[in-house]
Amino acid sequence: IPATPAAEARTTCPYCGVGCGVLARVAADGEVTVRGDPDHPANFGRLCSKGAALGETTGHDGRLLAPEIGGRAASWNAALDVVARRFRETIDRHGPDSVAFYVSGQLLTEDYYVANKLMKGFIGSGNIDTNSRLCMASSVAGHRRAFGEDIVPGIYADLEEADLVVLTGSNAAWCHPVLYQRLLAAREERGTRIVVVDPRRTATADECDLHLAIEPGTDVLLFNGLLAHIAEGRALDRDFVASATSGFAEAVAAASAEASSPADVAAGCGLAEADVRLFYELFAATERSVTVYSQGVNQSAHGTDKVNAIINCHLATGRIGRPGMGPFSVTGQPNAMGGREVGGLANQLAAHMGFEQPADVDRVGRFWNAAGIARHAGLKAVDMFRAAGDGRVKALWIMGTNPAVSMPDAGRVRAALKACEFVVVSDVTRTDTTLHADVLLPAAAWGEKSGTVTNSERRLSRQRAFLQPAGSARADWRIICDVARRMGYADAFAFEGPAAIFREHAALSAYENDGERLFDIGALAGLDDAGYERFEPAFWPQQPGEGAGRLLGDGRFPTADGRARFVAVRQEGVALAVDGQRPIALNTGRSRDQWHTMTRTGRVPRLMANTPEPTLEIAPQDARREGLADGDLAHVSSRYGFVRAKVSISARQKPGSAFLPMHWSGQFAANAGAGSLATPTTDPFSGQPELKNVPVRIVRE
Numbered sequence: 238i239p240a241t242p243a244a245e246a247r248t249t250c251p252y253c254g255v256g257c258g259v260l261a262r263v264a265a266d267g268e269v270t271v272r273g274d275p276d277h278p279a280n281f282g283r284l285c286s287k288g289a290a291l292g293e294t295t296g297h298d299g300r301l302l303a304p305e306i307g308g309r310a311a312s313w314n315a316a317l318d319v320v321a322r323r324f325r326e327t328i329d330r331h332g333p334d335s336v337a338f339y340v341s342g343q344l345l346t347e348d349y350y351v352a353n354k355l356m357k358g359f360i361g362s363g364n365i366d367t368n369s370r371l372c373m374a375s376s377v378a379g380h381r382r383a384f385g386e387d388i389v390p391g392i393y394a395d396l397e398e399a400d401l402v403v404l405t406g407s408n409a410a411w412c413h414p415v416l417y418q419r420l421l422a423a424r425e426e427r428g429t430r431i432v433v434v435d436p437r438r439t440a441t442a443d444e445c446d447l448h449l450a451i452e453p454g455t456d457v458l459l460f461n462g463l464l465a466h467i468a469e470g471r472a473l474d475r476d477f478v479a480s481a482t483s484g485f486a487e488a489v490a491a492a493s494a495e496a497s498s499p500a501d502v503a504a505g506c507g508l509a510e511a512d513v514r515l516f517y518e519l520f521a522a523t524e525r526s527v528t529v530y531s532q533g534v535n536q537s538a539h540g541t542d543k544v545n546a547i548i549n550c551h552l553a554t555g556r557i558g559r560p561g562m563g564p565f566s567v568t569g570q571p572n573a574m575g576g577r578e579v580g581g582l583a584n585q586l587a588a589h590m591g592f593e594q595p596a597d598v599d600r601v602g603r604f605w606n607a608a609g610i611a612r613h614a615g616l617k618a619v620d621m622f623r624a625a626g627d628g629r630v631k632a633l634w635i636m637g638t639n640p641a642v643s644m645p646d647a648g649r650v651r652a653a654l655k656a657c658e659f660v661v662v663s664d665v666t667r668t669d670t671t672l673h674a675d676v677l678l679p680a681a682a683w684g685e686k687s688g689t690v691t692n693s694e695r696r697l698s699r700q701r702a703f704l705q706p707a708g709s710a711r712a713d714w715r716i717i718c719d720v721a722r723r724m725g726y727a728d729a730f731a732f733e734g735p736a737a738i739f740r741e742h743a744a745l746s747a748y749e750n751d752g753e754r755l756f757d758i759g760a761l762a763g764l765d766d767a768g769y770e771r772f773e774p775a776f777w778p779q780q781p782g783e784g785a786g787r788l789l790g791d792g793r794f795p796t797a798d799g800r801a802r803f804v805a806v807r808q809e810g811v812a813l814a815v816d817g818q819r820p821i822a823l824n825t826g827r828s829r830d831q832w833h834t835m836t837r838t839g840r841v842p843r844l845m846a847n848t849p850e851p852t853l854e855i856a857p858q859d860a861r862r863e864g865l866a867d868g869d870l871a872h873v874s875s876r877y878g879f880v881r882a883k884v885s886i887s888a889r890q891k892p893g894s895a896f897l898p899m900h901w902s903g904q905f906a907a908n909a910g911a912g913s914l915a916t917p918t919t920d921p922f923s924g925q926p927e928l929k930n931v932p933v934r935i936v937r938e
């Protein structure tokens with residue numbers, strides 16, 4: 238890679254699931270400047286504040302520059318030998334399920350592919366899970382229940398072609414800014430109505446036509462009421478329901494039993510009845526409706542049911558698979574979708590195949606020539622760290638993520654990392670998690686590594702290297718393959734580069750696939766290295782064309798009978814309710830200018846200037862009751878831990894609720910981070926934890 242490329246490098250932003258194209262240039266003095274790629278179909282040249290500051294994050298400040306063993310610098314050979322030997326010894330002594338990988342939506346698809354192949358194919362355990370479990374696992378589970386496949390039917394253009402966009406559990410203005418800008422620009426043209434469903438008055442809610450500030454955990458009730466309303470009115474698409482779906486009567490019966498009228502729903506959701514009626518009438522009257530959902534829906538002990546409650550409404554109206562219509566999950570991370578494609582989740586196998594069908598396991602085993610392939614799902618994130626804490630998992634490799642801060646009940650996660658016999662961390666910078674590493678491996682960062690990512694609309698794009706790796710940092714795929722070879726799997730991991738890995742990944746998606754499996758990018762298996770280098774953003778499966786038809790638009794779904802499934806869901810509430818001891822429901826989420834645990838954005842002064850310290854937003858009534866003033870230091874405690882944060886009194890918060898950004902940790906404040914407070918209770922279908930609703934007590938420090 239030339240230190241100073243002659244032209245701008247075409248790459249993609251490493252932050253959110255919008256997946257914006259970025260043009261990066263390195264000046265003679267090493268300064269990196271970026272601009273939005275005008276030809277990338279996700280952003281058409283736009284970038285948000287985080288993306289626009291990418292050039293300021295490529296310095297070597299805080300970077301890991303060399304491997305370490307036991308806190309001392311070591312050679313790559315020595316470090317890789319130790320990792321391979323300790324994993325081999327642990328497996329030989331305790332079996333394949335005694336080891337685990339915890340990976341990240343920051344990995345590129347090629348990194349994910351080889352990590353999954355090593356763990357599931359050759360170590361023979363399902364124990365590889367990803368921090369995407371904290372992000373969109375409930376959407377995956379909801380899609381599979383409804384469509385028979387983890388498929389997002391919509392594309393970004395649908396938000397521009399809709400007349401109504403419902404954003405539920407999504408502060409898109411801050412979390413998916415460029416997609417939100419596209420929506421606002423389209424609204425100027427066509428007068429799109431925007432409804433926001435969120436307990437908090439967010440920046441997104443500021444711009445909407447109707448804000449439904451529901452009580453936390455009442456989403457299912459709201460959408461069940463909508464389904465009951467649709468079932469009684471003209472918006473019901475009887476032909477579509479009869480020809481393309483199953484389970485309608487049961488879903489409507491369940492919905493009507495608890496949401497028989499807008500008045501019931503309003504009372505249960507803490508809303509004005511007139512607002513509920515307005516929403517239902519608006520949705521019923523607007524054929525081109527898109528419902529966008531994100532972490533506010535997914536990060537819940539009942540997130541999968543919430544997803545299905547939303548999808549039910551689109552199935553009942555037949556508003557799916559057509560321009561400007563459909564349910565639309567937007568992911569938090571740049572490659573959450575790519576990870577799903579190659580089996581980054583413990584309950585998936587590879588190429589969208591799973592463990593449920595023995596034929597799938599056999600097929601992948603044949604393709605990989607892996608006789609000892611895992612035959613059952615592995616531990617999901619929360620359970621994986623429990624197992625590390627109680628000794629069932631004895632060797633753990635964490636790649637590109639910071640669970641010591643981001644996991645719920647993070648204090649217990651840190652204790653688990655201390656207790657675990659052998660912890661490997663490969664990452665770009667030092668984090669709260671790297672403190673616990675027995676072996677530390679420096680990974681190549683954005684700008685230094687090459688591969689592909691898949692954004693929220695299922696569009697594959699390239700990330701391209703344009704910088705030399707810092708110090709002796711190496712690409713994740715290479716580190717994983719080097720360990721695999723040392724463990725005795727040289728033939729299966731003899732990849733020369735990410736292009737070769739991508740070709741194998743594409744070939745697996747087409748292997749013994751006569752069209753019965755939707756995920757098929759086999760046409761890309763023939764890309765040579767030059768073709769891979771030139772690769773232009775592309776959908777999988779190929780869309781018929783923006784503005785024309787859409788995936789699933791033919792009314793055929795990838796279920797056994799070809800029909801989409803309504804799912805009968807009931808309102809279950811929150812995992813933990815507030816009580817006299819902890820009377821405030823704490824919501825967690827993102828700030829506009831920060832990314833995850835700030836390992837990258839926290840190093841950019843102009844991004845830090847907006848919110849330089851962790852700030853707790855609290856309603857005026859609650860602040861008065863606790864004697865808190867603006868700027869006070871608050872002590873926020875849940876049954877799992879506590880943090881300190883500066884008080885910001887805000888009428889945006891409903892009385893009885895508060896908000897704390899998820900980003901800060903011991904690195905940037907004398908704090909353990911919001912994850913320390915959150916409950917590890919998980920959704921029974923997806924395993925996703927409830928990060929959004931934490932009963933807390935807030936007092937002046």
Ligand code: SF4
Pocket residue numbers: 250251252253254255256257280283284285286287288289412413414415416
């Ligand atoms: Fe990056 Fe997301 Fe901002 Fe686009 S919207 S520049 S992908 S953070």
